[in-house]
Amino acid sequence: MSALSGAASVVGIGATEFSKDSGRSELQLAAEAVRAALDDAGLRPSDVDGLVTFSMDANAEIAVARELGVPRLRFFGQIGYGGGAACATVGHAAMAVATGVADVVVCYRAFNERSGHRFGRVAAGATAAPTSGGIDNGWQYPVGLSTPAATVAMFAQRYLHEFGATSEDFGRVAVAMRRHAATNPRAWFHGRPITLAEHQASRWIVEPLHLLDCCQESDGAVAVVVTSTARARDLPHPPAVITAAAQGSGADQFTMTSYYRDDLTGLPELGLVARQLWAQAGIGPADVQVGMLYDHFTPFVLVQLEELGFCGRGEARHFLADGGIELDGALPVNPHGGQLGEAYIHGMNGLAEGVRQIRGSAVNQVADVRNVVVTAGTGVPTSGLVLAVG
Amino acid sequence: MSAGVAPVADAVQDPAERIREAARRLVEAGDCAPRPARDPVNEPMINNWTEALGDANPAYPGIAPPAMVQVWTMGGLHGQRADDDPLGAMTRVLDEAGYTSVVATDCAQTYARALRPGERLAVRARLTDVAGPKRTALGEGWFVTTVSTWTVDGEPVAEMMFRILKFRPPPPPPPPRQVPRPQVNRDTAYFWEGTAVGELRIQKCGECGALRHPPGPMCPRCGATRPGYVVASGRGEVYSFVVHHHPPLPGREVPFVVALVELEEGVRVLGELRGADPGAVRIGAPVEVDFDRIDDELVLPAWRPR
Structure with missing residues (x-):
């Protein structure tokens, strides 16, 4: 147990609708989600003294503060590395709250990722920035490896080779996520489950990834409110206590292209996060009832199950085949449908679902939830949380 | 008339x-x-x-x-x-x-x-x-x-x-292939200067001799800031690969293969694998370096079957 463990809680969650064309600015989405999260927490904008977002978010903390009428900010920051930032926004907020630097911190992510800038397309100018990241991209984009799906496919091909897994093993993740989304009215794919045959028949995006191995592109926003667990007791909802928060970056780390390590079948940065989470929270995988695993592409869900210790290395396919991630499985994963089924909000919608599972208010509620593990973007420097009932 | x-x-x-x-x-x-x-x-x-x-x-x-x-x-x-x-x-x-x-x-x-x-x-x-x-x-x-x-x-x-x-005026030259261009700086110039003259150069620490790709200014093994390079044999094996189908990319016709190749020297380098049936590429397949000339200023590392 660490000084951070249990000091802060998530007390409010808010979101816009998830769509393919929000029809409004990203700043409006951010402001709406933050206001909804504050309403949910029973707090006012004037209570907020901290804001945290992703470095990829287009809405600066001060812009969001202006829209909300937040009179002062004592703590603000942006976490890098794309979706790897998701849990780290809450982790940073929890550290600020735990140390008294801030009282109420809102973490948010808002984008028009379908109707505006689409991440699935080749990022124009990815190699242009005179930065270390721009240099890194120069080994990848010019030779034609230039979409997120392509970068993940390179890992996935090696994973299949080393462990004898098949595309159907990836497909079982997509089928489960779509099954969960089918009964979630907020999900884009509400009422639209898929079969494994449909997964197999879907067109290639980048072999070995089919279309249905890839998450959606979505418009929307999610915000969560973090304050001290002591204060949380006075607020309307049962707190989702942050019993662990960690970040991780591994040896010879790149963004999506850590191809130069000895082994390509793992996610050592997530393994580092996992070990910290279990140590901080004083629990292990067996103590977790729900997993909110980042599912931008199916293959890394398998690797996360392994790195988090829910199964052995290379054994995730058996875990999946046994129904392990279904709602009645050994570790129900993403009961809301994940980013494959609900929406791609850079992991923040999964984080919000983790809070609902702790509260007992989810549409696909898992019984007797005491601990939820939440992960963030994979293939990049990443982060994780353990949320627990108070 | x-x-x-x-x-x-x-x-x-x-x-x-x-x-x-x-x-x-x-x-x-x-x-x-x-x-x-x-x-x-x-x-x-x-x-x-x-x-x-x-x-x-x-x-x-x-x-x-x-x-x-x-x-x-x-x-x-x-x-x-x-x-x-x-x-x-x-x-x-x-x-x-x-x-x-x-x-x-x-x-x-x-x-x-x-x-x-x-x-x-x-x-x-x-x-x-x-x-x-x-x-x-x-x-x-x-x-x-x-x-x-x-x-x-x-x-x-x-x-x-x-x-x-x-x-009859000759047909206009095909438009130059537009691919994203790498950022070239002091740490990476040797590599791109190498591809331009048909050499696949791998960074070699001037102190401890460690090979490294992608390169950087400081040897992570010994801390020296005296990087040099060796010219790789150009032979290696496919360590992993992808077949890109979607979305369309500037400068390339789909489907095409991008391979992560482990060179004989032990380092891995990314490049397009050309001249291979995308459906027949396998991990472990022997390849050798090829050079994909985009224009007078940019030559990309690439691979061909051997």
């Missing part, structure tokens, strides 16, 4: 034969009607000409410089060729056949006598030869020769043989 020239029968399908047939008719038609000069030979124009050329010959402007003969029958700013002008007619035929570009190749003038201010000229022209198709440095084309005759009151005073090449 201009008036005075019978249309070539549609039955003549071979483009070269159609051109020759049109040429035959124009040659047979002989001289066009004489076209009178707009103005008589005159001193102001002679003075302007000799002044511009710096020709102080005292005979001018009492007589006109012989080389001015073409000047007297120029059409002016808005002048148009006469319908029966054989060069105009032949030009249209060749334009329609795709020989749309033109360059003058020969001009020879012969003067019978000097011209004096006040004389009124007329000019007529005939097509004498159309030769082709010829392969030239400019492209495939036809040499078109005409002879123009200037007269004063019917008296021939000058003649000009004029030859042009009507050619």
Whole structure:
């Protein structure tokens, strides 16, 4: 147990609708989600003294503060590395709250990722920035490896080779996520489950990834409110206590292209996060009832199950085949449908679902939830949380 | 088709034969009607000409410089060729056949006598030869020769043989492949300078000798900041690969293969695997380096089966 463990809680969650064309600015989405999260927490904008977002978010903390009428900010920051930032926004907020630097911190992510800038397309100018990241991209984009799906496919091909897994093993993740989304009215794919045959028949995006191995592109926003667990007791909802928060970056780390390590079948940065989470929270995988695993592409869900210790290395396919991630499985994963089924909000919608599972208010509620593990973007420097009932 | 020239029968399908047939008719038609000069030979124009050329010959402007003969029958700013002008007619035929570009190749003038201010000229022209198709440095084309005759009151005073090449402009070069261009800095320049000269260079620590790719300024093993490089053998095996189908990418046709290759030297390098059936690529397949020249400034590392 660490000084951070249990000091802060998530007390409010808010979101816009998830769509393919929000029809409004990203700043409006951010402001709406933050206001909804504050309403949910029973707090006012004037209570907020901290804001945290992703470095990829287009809405600066001060812009969001202006829209909300937040009179002062004592703590603000942006976490890098794309979706790897998701849990780290809450982790940073929890550290600020735990140390008294801030009282109420809102973490948010808002984008028009379908109707505006689409991440699935080749990022124009990815190699242009005179930065270390721009240099890194120069080994990848010019030779034609230039979409997120392509970068993940390179890992996935090696994973299949080393462990004898098949595309159907990836497909079982997509089928489960779509099954969960089918009964979630907020999900884009509400009422639209898929079969494994449909997964197999879907067109290639980048072999070995089919279309249905890839998450959606979505418009929307999610915000969560973090304050001290002591204060949380006075607020309307049962707190989702942050019993662990960690970040991780591994040896010879790149963004999506850590191809130069000895082994390509793992996610050592997530393994580092996992070990910290279990140590901080004083629990292990067996103590977790729900997993909110980042599912931008199916293959890394398998690797996360392994790195988090829910199964052995290379054994995730058996875990999946046994129904392990279904709602009645050994570790129900993403009961809301994940980013494959609900929406791609850079992991923040999964984080919000983790809070609902702790509260007992989810549409696909898992019984007797005491601990939820939440992960963030994979293939990049990443982060994780353990949320627990108070 | 201009008036005075019978249309070539549609039955003549071979483009070269159609051109020759049109040429035959124009040659047979002989001289066009004489076209009178707009103005008589005159001193102001002679003075302007000799002044511009710096020709102080005292005979001018009492007589006109012989080389001015073409000047007297120029059409002016808005002048148009006469319908029966054989060069105009032949030009249209060749334009329609795709020989749309033109360059003058020969001009020879012969003067019978000097011209004096006040004389009124007329000019007529005939097509004498159309030769082709010829392969030239400019492209495939036809040499078109005409002879123009200037007269004063019917008296021939000058003649000009004029030859042009009507050619088919070569197809424009394919647009340069637009691929994202790597950022090149002090740490990476050696690599891109290497691909430009057909070398796959791998960073080698100048202190401990560790090989490393992608490179960086400080050796993560010994901390030295003396990076050098070795030229890789270029041989390796596919460590992993993808087949890209969607979305379309600039500068590439889908599907294509990108391979992460482990070189004999032990480091891995990304590149497009070319010349391989995307459906047949396997991990472990032996490959060797290839170089994908995008333009004069960028050569990408690539692979081919070996």
